[in-house]
Every structure is written in C-alpha cells, then in structure tokens.
Amino acid sequence: MTGEKGAEVVLRLDRITKRFGALTANDGVSLTLRRGEVVALLGENGAGKTTLMNILFGHYVADEGSVEVFGQPLPPGNPRAALAAGVGMVHQHFTLAGNLTVLDNIRLGTEGLWSRSDAGAREKVERLSRDFGLAVHPDAKVGRLSVGERQRVEILKALYRDARVLILDEPTAVLTPQESEALFATLRKATGLGLSVIFISHKLHEVMAIADRCVVLRHGRVVGEVDTHATDKAALAALMVGGELSLPRAEARAAGAVLMRIAGVSTPNRGASPGLKMVTLELRAGQITGLAGVSGNGQAALAEIVGGLARPAEGRLSLHGQEPKVWTPGEALARGVARIPEDRHHQGSIADFDLTENAVLEGYRTRFSRRGWMNWRAARAFAEGIIKGYDVRCPGPSTRIRLLSGGNMQKLILGRAMAVGPDIILANQPVRGLDVGAIAYVQSQLIAARDRGAAVLLISEDLDEIMGLSDIIHVMSQGRLSPGFARGTMTAAELGLWMAGQKFEGAHAA
Amino acid sequence: MSEIVDILISASFWAAVIRIASPLILATMGELICERAGVLNLGIEGIMVIGAFTGWMAVYQGMPLWGGVAVAMAAGMLFGLLHSTLTVPFGLSQHVVGLGVTLFATASASFAYRLMLPEVTSPPKIEPFQPLDIPVLSDLPWLGEALFSQTALTWAAFAVAGLVAFTLYRTPLGLAVRAVGENPAAVEAQGLSVTGLRIGAVMVGSGLMAVGGAFLTLSAFSSFFFEMVNGRGWICVALVVFGAWKPGKAVLGAILFAAFDALQIRLQQTELGAVLPYQLFLALPFILSILALILMSRRAEVPAALMVPYNKGER
Ligand SMILES: Nc1ncnc2c1ncn2[C@@H]1O[C@H](COP(=O)(O)OP(=O)(O)OP(=O)(O)O)[C@@H](O)[C@H]1O
Ligand SMILES: [Mg+2]
Numbered sequence: 001m002t003g004e005k006g007a008e009v010v011l012r013l014d015r016i017t018k019r020f021g022a023l024t025a026n027d028g029v030s031l032t033l034r035r036g037e038v039v040a041l042l043g044e045n046g047a048g049k050t051t052l053m054n055i056l057f058g059h060y061v062a063d064e065g066s067v068e069v070f071g072q073p074l075p076p077g078n079p080r081a082a083l084a085a086g087v088g089m090v091h092q093h094f095t096l097a098g099n100l101t102v103l104d105n106i107r108l109g110t111e112g113l114w115s116r117s118d119a120g121a122r123e124k125v126e127r128l129s130r131d132f133g134l135a136v137h138p139d140a141k142v143g144r145l146s147v148g149e150r151q152r153v154e155i156l157k158a159l160y161r162d163a164r165v166l167i168l169d170e171p172t173a174v175l176t177p178q179e180s181e182a183l184f185a186t187l188r189k190a191t192g193l194g195l196s197v198i199f200i201s202h203k204l205h206e207v208m209a210i211a212d213r214c215v216v217l218r219h220g221r222v223v224g225e226v227d228t229h230a231t232d233k234a235a236l237a238a239l240m241v242g243g244e245l246s247l248p249r250a251e252a253r254a255a256g257a258v259l260m261r262i263a264g265v266s267t268p269n270r271g272a273s274p275g276l277k278m279v280t281l282e283l284r285a286g287q288i289t290g291l292a293g294v295s296g297n298g299q300a301a302l303a304e305i306v307g308g309l310a311r312p313a314e315g316r317l318s319l320h321g322q323e324p325k326v327w328t329p330g331e332a333l334a335r336g337v338a339r340i341p342e343d344r345h346h347q348g349s350i351a352d353f354d355l356t357e358n359a360v361l362e363g364y365r366t367r368f369s370r371r372g373w374m375n376w377r378a379a380r381a382f383a384e385g386i387i388k389g390y391d392v393r394c395p396g397p398s399t400r401i402r403l404l405s406g407g408n409m410q411k412l413i414l415g416r417a418m419a420v421g422p423d424i425i426l427a428n429q430p431v432r433g434l435d436v437g438a439i440a441y442v443q444s445q446l447i448a449a450r451d452r453g454a455a456v457l458l459i460s461e462d463l464d465e466i467m468g469l470s471d472i473i474h475v476m477s478q479g480r481l482s483p484g485f486a487r488g489t490m491t492a493a494e495l496g497l498w499m500a501g502q503k504f505e506g507a508h509a510a
Numbered sequence: 511m512s513e514i515v516d517i518l519i520s521a522s523f524w525a526a527v528i529r530i531a532s533p534l535i536l537a538t539m540g541e542l543i544c545e546r547a548g549v550l551n552l553g554i555e556g557i558m559v560i561g562a563f564t565g566w567m568a569v570y571q572g573m574p575l576w577g578g579v580a581v582a583m584a585a586g587m588l589f590g591l592l593h594s595t596l597t598v599p600f601g602l603s604q605h606v607v608g609l610g611v612t613l614f615a616t617a618s619a620s621f622a623y624r625l626m627l628p629e630v631t632s633p634p635k636i637e638p639f640q641p642l643d644i645p646v647l648s649d650l651p652w653l654g655e656a657l658f659s660q661t662a663l664t665w666a667a668f669a670v671a672g673l674v675a676f677t678l679y680r681t682p683l684g685l686a687v688r689a690v691g692e693n694p695a696a697v698e699a700q701g702l703s704v705t706g707l708r709i710g711a712v713m714v715g716s717g718l719m720a721v722g723g724a725f726l727t728l729s730a731f732s733s734f735f736f737e738m739v740n741g742r743g744w745i746c747v748a749l750v751v752f753g754a755w756k757p758g759k760a761v762l763g764a765i766l767f768a769a770f771d772a773l774q775i776r777l778q779q780t781e782l783g784a785v786l787p788y789q790l791f792l793a794l795p796f797i798l799s800i801l802a803l804i805l806m807s808r809r810a811e812v813p814a815a816l817m818v819p820y821n822k823g824e825r
Binding site: 057059060061077079080081082083084089091093095096097098099100104105107108109110111112113114157402403 | 681682683685686688689692693695696697698699700701702811813814822823824
C-alpha cells in the first residue's frame with residue numbers, strides 16, 4: 001500500500017511497560033505508525049498484543065512509557081481522549097450493546113447528553129457504509145446480527161468518529177474467509193484515503209496479503225520488525241515462536257472399528273442456519289474425520305448431537321454399535337466423548353472460575369470427589385499438570401480464567417479434554433484464535449490421540465488444516481453432508497466446489 | 511358478582527386506584543432507572559422510608575410542601591450516593607449493599623424521629639397536598655371524581671413517568687443509560703464513564719424512590735408512621751420486572767396492582783368479607799400480581815449487565 005518511508009508519523013508508542021502482578025505483559029515496547037500504512041502486530045497467544053492496544057486506547061494505564069498521536073501526547077487511561085485524537089479500536093471481543101440498534105451503538109457517546117441530531121447521524125452512517133462497502137441496516141438490533149455484521153458495525157463506529165488510526169484486534173478470527181476478503185477490501189479503501197491501520201492476526205497469509213510492515217512480540221517484547229515484502233510466512237512464524245517450527249503432518253494409517261455412527265439424521269432449521277438433512281457419518285478408531293465447510297451450514301447441529309447436547313430428532317445415533325438410551329452431555333463424557341467446543345468463552349469455560357475449577361468442570365463429580373466432598377488437592381494437581389503439559393501461560397492455577405489470553409484458555413480446555421484418554425474427540429474449530437506455535441501443538445495432540453486409537457472429528461473452516469490432518473474428508477453445505485473423500489484424493493478447488501454446494505445434486509446421480 | 515361490578519364502576523374506586531398507584535409509580539421509575547443502568551437497588555424500601563420521614567419532617571418544621579418534596583429527593587440521592595459508591599467503583603454485591611442500605615435508612619429514620627420528637631406519643635400531623643381543582647375537567651360527572659380530583663403530587667408522578675420514558679428513549683443520556691446496563695465495555699469504548707453514568711442513575715433513581723415515600727406522608731396520610739411503607743418498595747422491584755424494564759408497561763403494572771389493592775379493601779366490606787377470612791383479601795393483590803408477572807415477563811429482555819460490576823482495566 002502507500003506506507004512510504006517518508007510519510008508522516010501518526011502514532012508513536014514509546015517504551016511501554018505493563019505489569020499484571022508478577023507477569024510483565026509489555027516490556028519496553030516501542031512502535032511507530034505512518035500515514036496510510038498497515039502494520040501487523042504478531043505474536044504468540046499471551047505475547048501482549050491486546051494489552052498494548054488497550055494501553056494505546058486508554059482501557060489500561062501503562063506502568064511506564066508514553067503514547068503520542070499526531071505528535072500530541074495522549075493522557076493515560078482515557079478512551080475519550082484517544083477517540084478525540086482520532087484513534088478507533090475494534091476489540092478482540094466486540095464492545096456493542098445488544099439491546100440497541102446499529103445506529104444507536106454508533107451514536108453512543110458522540111453527542112451532548114441532551115441534544116438530538118438523529119437525521120445527520122443516519123445520513124453519515126449510510127454514506128460511510130456505502131463508501132466503505134460495510135453493509136448493515138442502521139435500524140437493526142445489534143443482538144440479532146451475525147458476527148460478520150457486528151464486525152462491520154464496530155468498524156463503522158470508528159469511521160463515524162473520523163478515526164485516522166484504526167486498531168483491529170484479530171478481526172478475522174470469527175469471520176468466514178469470504179467475510180475476511182470483504183474486510184480487506186474495506187481496509188484497502190481506508191488506507192487509500194490516508195487512514196493508518198494496526199492489524200492483529202494469527203493468520204500469516206492474511207498478514208502477508210494486507211500488511212506493509214510486521215512487528216513481532218514475544219513475552220511482551222519486540223523481537224523483530226520486518227517489511228512484509230522482504231519476508232515470508234515461515235520466517236515470520238520462526239520469529240514469533242523463537243525457533244524453527246514444523247507443522248505436524250499426519251501420515252496415513254489404517255482405520256479401526258466404527259466407534260460412533262450417525263445414520264439418516266435430520267434436525268429442524270434454526271433461524272437462518274440450516275438443520276441437518278439426512279446426514280450419515282461414521283467415526284472410526286484411529287482416524288481423523290475432517291468436516292470442511294463455511295460455518296453456519298449445520299456444523300453446530302452436528303456437533304451438538306455428537307457431544308450429547310441434543311438427540312437427533314430424526315435418524316439414529318449409535319456408539320460401539322449400540323444405541324444409547326440416554327444421550328446427554330454427561331452421558332457422552334462418561335462414554336468417552338471429549339469435547340473441544342467452538343465457543344470457549346460460553347461453552348468451554350466459566351469466566352469467573354479459576355483454572356483449577358475450570359479444569360475439573362467435566363470430572364468434579366467422578367474423578368475429583370469422594371462421597372460428595374471435593375478433593376481440591378487432586379484437582380489442583382490436575383490443573384497444574386495441564387498448565388505444565390500444555391504450556392498454559394498464566395500466573396498460576398488460582399487465576400480466574402477470564403484473565404487468560406484466548407489461546408491459553410484454549411490450551412487448558414484441550415488439556416482437560418485429553419486428560420481422560422477419550423475414545424472420541426469432537427474438536428470444533430480447535431485452533432481458532434491460536435498462534436502458529438499453539439496450532440502446531442494442538443494439531444500434534446490430535447494426531448497423537450488418533451495414533452493411540454481415538455476417533456477424531458475435526459470441524460474447521462480452514463481447508464489447509466482439514467487437508468493436512470484428516471484421513472477422510474466430508475464437506476458440509478446447507479445441512480447436507482458430502483460422501484467421504486480419502487486423504488489426498490481431492491484438491492482444495494474441488495472441495496471448494498463442494499463447499500459452495502455445487503456438487504451435491506451430481507453426487508446423488510452418481 | 512354484581513357487587514364487584516358496582517365497585518368497578520364507582521368513581522371513588524378509580525380515584526383510589528390512582529391515589530394508591532402514585533407512590534408506586536414514582537418509586538418504580540426510580541428502580542427502573544437504576545436497573546436500566548445495571549444496578550439492582552434493594553435499598554428502595556429503606557429509601558422510601560427516609561423519603562417519607564424527611565419530607566414530612568421538613569414540612570412539620572415549617573417548609574412549604576414542595577420544599578418537603580425537595581428535601582426528600584435530596585435525602586434519597588444521598589442514600590443513592592452511598593449505595594452506588596459501594597456497588598459501582600468498589601463493585602460490592604448489590605444484594606448485600608441494597609439490603610444494608612434499607613436497614614440503615616430505616617434505622618436512621620427512626621433514630622432521627624426519636625431525636626427530634628422525644629416527647630410525642632402520637633406523630634404530629636401536617637397539612638398535606640390538597641386535590642387540585644381543574645376547571646371544567648373536575649366538574650365532569652364521574653370522570654371528574656375518578657380522574658381529576660387528584661393532588662399535584664399524583665400529577666407529578668405521571669409526569670415523571672413520561673419524563674423517564676422520554677429521557678430513556680429520546681435523548682443521548684438515555685441511550686447511554688440503556689447501553690451501560692447492557693454492556694459497560696461498549697460504553698467505555700465510546701469514551702463515556704461507566705462509573706459516572708451508573709452513580710448518576712442510582713442517585714437520580716434513589717431520589718425518585720424517596721419522593722415516592724414522601725407521597726405517603728405529604729399526600730396520602732398527612733403523618734409519619736414507621737410501618738407506613740410496608741413492603742411497597744419490594745412491590746416496585748417486582749413491578750420493574752413486570753414492566754419488562756419499560757416505563758410505560760411498569761406504570762400499567764402499578765395501576766393494576768393498585769386496582770387489586772383497592773378492590774380487596776372494598777371486597778372485605780361486602781358479604782364475601784363475612785364468609786372468607788380477611789387475610790385472603792389482603793393476599794389477593796399479591797397473588798394476582800404474581801400471576802400477571804409470570805405471564806408478562808416471559809419474553810422480557812433483562813438488561814444483560816444487571817448486577818454485574820464493571821472494573822476498568824480488567825477483562
Ligand atoms: N487484566 C488483566 N489482568 C491480569 N492479567 C492480564 C490482564 N490482561 C492480560 N493479562 C495477561 O497478560 C498477558 C498478555 O495478554 P494479551 O491479551 O495482551 O495477549 P495477546 O497477545 O493479545 O494474546 P492472544 O493472541 O491470545 O489474544 C497474558 O498472559 C494475560 O493472561
Ligand atoms: Mg489478544
């Protein structure tokens with residue numbers, strides 16, 4: 001893009017240090033941003049990216065260091081001042097009020113408390129959403145929007161305030177690939193108009209596509225700064241984890257017995273997302289079954305059935321050849337089904353419980369209590385085991401889980417799921433929001449589980465991930481399931497056609 | 511049956527309904543503001559006692575009636591400041607603080623009463639608000655007695671409800687209050703102060719609760735008794751839920767409750783009252799309110815951040 005060397009510096013972070021208790025989240029971080037430039041901020045989970053941006057925006061107060069925007073120092077801990085100086089931020093976890101309309105969310109805080117200037121606001125929002133290709137209805141309730149639409153509202157919020165510096169904290173983590181493409185088109189327009197962008201992502205191909213410069217953080221320090229055209233994905237990954245990184249590759253293996261079978265299952269549609277349509281699927285021991293497809297095509301309904309959250313309304317489910325009498329999450333756990341849920345914040349953990357309590361959530365009645373008394377010593381040892389074994393970065397087992405970075409939370413959930421040596425593993429988007437090192441680790445754990453004879457169901461939107469790991473690949477589209485394709489028999493382009501739903505009729509004829 | 515119909519079409523019945531509803535409307539609006547901002551204010555019962563006491567005492571000491579209302583409002587806001595200081599910046603449990611404020615406020619009222627009137631046996635009376643005579647309207651047959659023979663404070667109660675609705679839905683201030691009760695992080699990210707908004711909402715809300723209490727002494731009973739609030743505060747907490755956190759519906763709920771209350775008093779004097787135990791009649795408004803509550807509040811949208819403290823600099 002246009003970030004030439006001589007362009008005006010719009011933002012300067014100077015030796016920012018931030019400590020949380022014993023943990024130093026940012027350690028003397030300096031960063032500059034020029035007009036029209038996109039800088040990617042990279043780093044492992046817990047490297048301190050979000051913390052740094054929260055300091056810049058005034059949510060946190062730095063222990064040391066200063067922030068300058070357009071040459072003016074920003075007062076610390078004051079989002080209002082940051083907004084006034086032209087800094088806009090799209091948070092990793094959206095900051096929208098679900099009970100308000102899109103327009104109200106955007107207007108919030110922009111007017112005097114008693115004034116009334118609705119007409120102007122609406123026109124401006126409509127103009128911005130046209131100019132930047134951010135289609136949302138101003139009168140829609142935010143609580144009813146999809147994540148992609150919420151993302152657009154967040155960006156509109158910043159643009160509405162005439163932001164000159166836009167911070168995007170993992171904007172693509174929850175977007176479909178198509179939505180990400182649309183976001184990049186918007187960003188290109190914005191930088192063309194002189195906006196500067198700080199872009200945080202773990203997806204290196206996105207970084208290569210959109211960023212001019214990359215700044216890499218590790219353990220809270222800047223460990224490298226490179227121009228994007230002078231580097232490649234492997235070099236960036238190595239910089240992030242501080243060493244060479246080899247992505248795990250699963251070798252083909254002979255599959256074993258069918259552990260779980262779903263036959264002719266249909267579920268009702270749920271709002272805009274389609275239900276399952278006559279889905280038949282077998283999960284075999286020693287096999288990773290990949291489920292590709294754009295999310296929202298019935299994956300959630302399938303995951304609920306496999307994980308015990310729902311019984312098939314129509315069709316059958318059998319485990320080891322038998323139909324279970326009761327099928328609940330507890331029963332699924334007892335029968336060796338482990339879950340890595342899609343939404344780690346709401347389904348995977350309890351935010352105000354500490355790591356120990358979260359670690360034993362699935363076993364506190366069976367493995368960590370006797371005659372109704374909790375065995376906290378065992379629970380704590382178990383949590384410490386996961387923290388060590390899975391490299392969960394945290395102050396300790398009595399930290400509340402909400403304080404962990406997303407990636408570290410995921411590692412704890414993975415460790416919890418794996419600890420029981422499950423037969424069947426339901427891994428729904430297991431690496432969403434994880435850094436490259438953590439991805440490699442999670443994937444190698446899934447392969448190891450397969451190698452010891454577990455059946456793994458891997459649900460993902462990322463075709464590279466699906467093709468790299470799966471022994472057999474199914475594609476889901478509009479609630480329909482494609483036939484299984486053995487490893488290496490399909491190209492990404494062919495799978496893409498299945499994902500778009502174009503191949504389904506033909507398949508029935510063949 | 512015909513007796514019930516007779517009661518329902520009598521003008522005095524409807525006049526009583528509106529009179530009974532007025533303090534409920536005032537205090538319910540107060541609680542609604544607090545809860546919309548995300549703070550459950552269980553101090554309401556005690557704050558109503560304080561309002562009843564201070565308003566009455568001020569007038570007894572020679573202030574004009576509206577001066578008494580202002581004093582009650584100020585006293586309520588003071589207790590609101592106490593409540594919100596503990597629950598908002600310090601993030602203490604809203605249940606515990608609320609009940610604590612109720613106990614403290616009630617005890618303060620009786621302490622001050624004994625201190626200021628050590629000798630009296632029965633509480634002195636004041637000259638309360640008189641029904642407003644509105645030209646033409648008050649002279650209408652039936653309607654004149656039923657609706658247009660109320661005191662200025664009753665009119666004020668309805669005006670307050672209108673003002674609260676207008677502020678919540680038509681001003682940027684109301685927008686911010688609704689947002690802070692739903693997602694305080696959204697408010698902070700837009701550069702507004704979560705703490706400031708919440709403290710302000712609780713103080714204004716508590717002021718209205720106190721005026722609701724003052725209605726009892728300045729407009730309804732003309733004197734102060736310790737037991738006079740008698741659970742009205744708790745009713746208002748339920749009315750907010752009944753109204754699904756919307757001012758208009760909450761006012762309807764208050765009127766409905768008042769109607770049941772007025773009805774049961776009159777039913778006690780009918781033949782039914784001779785056969786059925788009177789406790790049954792006393793329970794009637796509560797039973798019917800609970801039923802209505804169940805029906806009405808099923809699809810209510812609770813403010814998502816109600817009772818969730820917000821700590822800046824935490825995630
Ligand atoms: N409010 C807080 N209190 C205590 N610790 C915190 C707080 N915020 C962040 N941390 C810790 O600071 C470290 C850095 O967290 P941060 O969220 O900045 O990581 P990140 O680089 O954004 O990671 P991710 O890629 O997973 O989003 C983590 O170890 C986290 O646990
Ligand atoms: Mg982050």
